Amino acid sequence: xxxxxxxxECRQATGMDEAELLTWAxxxxxxxxxxxTTPYIGHSLTIxxxxxxxxxGLAATRDLKEGELILMVPQIALLNVDxxxxxxxxxxxxxxxxxxSSFQILVALLLREVGKGPLSRWFVYLKTLPRSYHxxxxxxxxxxxxxxxxxxxxxxxxxxxxxxNEWMETKPFLENLGLKGRFVTxxxxxxxxxxxxxxxxxxxxxxxxxxxxVGDLFNYAPPGDIDVEGIKAxxxxxxxxxxxxxxxxxxxxxxxxxxxxxxxxxxxxxxFTDRLTDGGYDMNSCSYCFYAREDYKKGxxxxxxxxLYTNLELLEHYGFILPCNPNDKVFVRLxxxxxxxxxxxxxxxAGSIKHGSMHxxxxxxxxxxxxxxxxxYFAPGDVRHHKGHLALSGQQLSIENDLxxxxxxxxxxxxxxxxxxxxxxxxxx
Numbered sequence: 084x085x086x087x088x089x090x091x092e093c094r095q096a097t098g099m100d101e102a103e104l105l106t107w108a109x110x111x112x113x114x115x116x117x118x119x120t121t122p123y124i125g126h127s128l129t130i131x132x133x134x135x136x137x138x139x140g141l142a143a144t145r146d147l148k149e150g151e152l153i154l155m156v157p158q159i160a161l162l163n164v165d166x167x168x169x170x171x172x173x174x175x176x177x178x179x180x181x182x183x184s185s186f187q188i189l190v191a192l193l194l195r196e197v198g199k200g201p202l203s204r205w206f207v208y209l210k211t212l213p214r215s216y217h218x219x220x221x222x223x224x225x226x227x228x229x230x231x232x233x234x235x236x237x238x239x240x241x242x243x244x245x246x247x248n249e250w251m252e253t254k255p256f257l258e259n260l261g262l263k264g265r266f267v268t269x270x271x272x273x274x275x276x277x278x279x280x281x282x283x284x285x286x287x288x289x290x291x292x293x294x295x296x297v298g299d300l301f302n303y304a305p306p307g308d309i310d311v312e313g314i315k316a317x318x319x320x321x322x323x324x325x326x327x328x329x330x331x332x333x334x335x336x337x338x339x340x341x342x343x344x345x346x347x348x349x350x351x352x353x354x355f356t357d358r359l360t361d362g363g364y365d366m367n368s369c370s371y372c373f374y375a376r377e378d379y380k381k382g383x384x385x386x387x388x389x390x391l392y393t394n395l396e397l398l399e400h401y402g403f404i405l406p407c408n409p410n411d412k413v414f415v416r417l418x419x420x421x422x423x424x425x426x427x428x429x430x431x432x433a434g435s436i437k438h439g440s441m442h443x444x445x446x447x448x449x450x451x452x453x454x455x456x457x458x459x460y461f462a463p464g465d466v467r468h469h470k471g472h473l474a475l476s477g478q479q480l481s482i483e484n485d486l487x488x489x490x491x492x493x494x495x496x497x498x499x500x501x502x503x504x505x506x507x508x509x510x511x512x
Contacts, residue, residue: 100211101130107207108297111160112370117152127153130300133384137302137403140384147379154362154373156298161371162196162205163286163293164188176259180252185291187253189283190275191260193294197275198266208296216277217402220246231503234414235395242399246276281401284371286364295371298362303401304376304386305410361387412442415449417456420495449492451477457488 105124114122131142147153164185167173173192177183183191196203203209215221219242227239250272257267265271282299283292362373379385394404394411405411441453449457458474459467462484470480479485 103207104211104297105130108160111296112157113155113160113297115154117155124297127151128385131384133302136384139300140302140386141300143379143381143383143385145381147375147385149375149377151375152372153375153385154298155368155370156295156373158369160296161293162193162208162296163283164192164289164291167192173260176256179259180256183253183256184249185289186279187249187256189289189291190249190272190279191253191256191262193275193278194257194262194266194271195260198262205296208294212278212282215274216281217398218277218281219243219399220276220280221273231505235398238395238399246273249276277402284362286371293364293371298371298373301373301387302384303397303403303405304388305405305408306388306391409445411445412450414442415453415495415499417441417453417460419499420457420460420491443492443496454488457492458484461487461491 108124109122112122114124115127116123119126125144127144127147128141129144131140132138133140133142177188196205197209200206219227219239222239222243227236227243230236230239247269250269253272254267279291279294282294284295284298286293361376362371364370365372373387376386376388389401391410392400392408394408397408398404440450441456442450443453444450448454455474455477458480459471462470462474462480466480466484474480
């Protein structure tokens with residue numbers, strides 16, 4: 084059976100046969116009406132298409148309240164490594180290759196189930212899966228180069244290389260499972276790898292996660308909301324347009340007060356922590372349970388927060404980006420700043436800051452670490468020596484120093500943008 088045929092999309096309009104999938108789901112105990120004595124789907128959710136907001140997804144069939152249990156997927160319907168605990172042939176094959184990761188095992192088992200065709204108990208679900216993905220594991224060399232940004236290119240190349248290495252390690256296991264032909268090719272592995280990467284949900288007993296029929300139809304909503312108008316009005320980037328001598332404007336707006344940065348850095352992520360996920364596996368009911376992350380009106384798309392991701396991470400693992408991602412960031416290397424040398428900062432000061440978080444937030448704020456090092460770098464030597472501890476604690480050294488920092492930040496970012504062969508306007512044309 085050809086791989087693409089085995090994973091073909093059934094519904095003519097959106098690539099999936101809703102009725103067949105929902106019938107299969109009900110037969111496996113999946114329900115959006117937890118209080119009902121028998122499984123039922125349609126009381127809270129229905130499959131719908133949202134052309135401008137993620138494509139295929141789940142819509143509310145009634146008004147939903149935040150925190151309400153809206154979907155339960157029992158263990159029997161889940162597809163994960165533990166689904167095959169009673170498979171003696173699988174256990175024997177794994178004993179020969181104990182170094183394989185849970186991820187590699189699940190990818191291989193997915194290919195085996197696809198290869199079974201109608202004999203797989205997940206057949207109806209499997210044939211609704213996408214034929215292809217836009218995750219980095221499936222990127223061609225041309226697509227990788229089109230990313231342009233150095234960190235994005237490196238990440239994509241690493242993803243493809245990792246996928247290839249894992250495939251080579253797992254090939255003997257695939258053959259031991261009885262797979263042949265196209266099911267043991269790298270192309271098939273890339274597809275299965277992307278499926279597991281983009282569609283699995285977290286479970287405590289396996290780092291590979293679990294495939295969750297119907298539950299994987301929820302589209303993504305990032306934790307926290309972003310106030311675009313607020314960003315335009317208060318972004319630290321506005322400082323870069325302020326002349327150094329115009330200090331009164333800065334003081335009046337309060338844009339560089341250390342207290343604001345301290346609050347942002349000390350607790351900036353706290354309001355995200357209670358919304359990093361909207362579901363999980365419940366040991367009591369032996370089901371994956373999903374809850375409404377906010378109030379929804381009938382007809383609204385019901386969304387799920389997978390976690391906190393930048394656009395680069397979303398593209399790498401899920402194959403999409405958000406036009407306005409409140410958790411996005413751009414990493415900036417200190418070497419990009421004109422004349423920067425680490426010797427200008429004492430080893431004691433530079434070593435006090437984690438170098439892995441040199442980035443600019445989506446609203447234009449430099450990260451705590453980046454801002455602290457730039458404040459130190461652009462401060463006179465005597466100020467750096469006597470007041471360096473203030474920068475390390477998130478405080479400004481002086482208004483003049485901050486103005487220089489943000490002007491340099493603006494110039495460096497402009498220089499980096501000019502290096503790209505195309506602009507955002509050209510890319511969106």
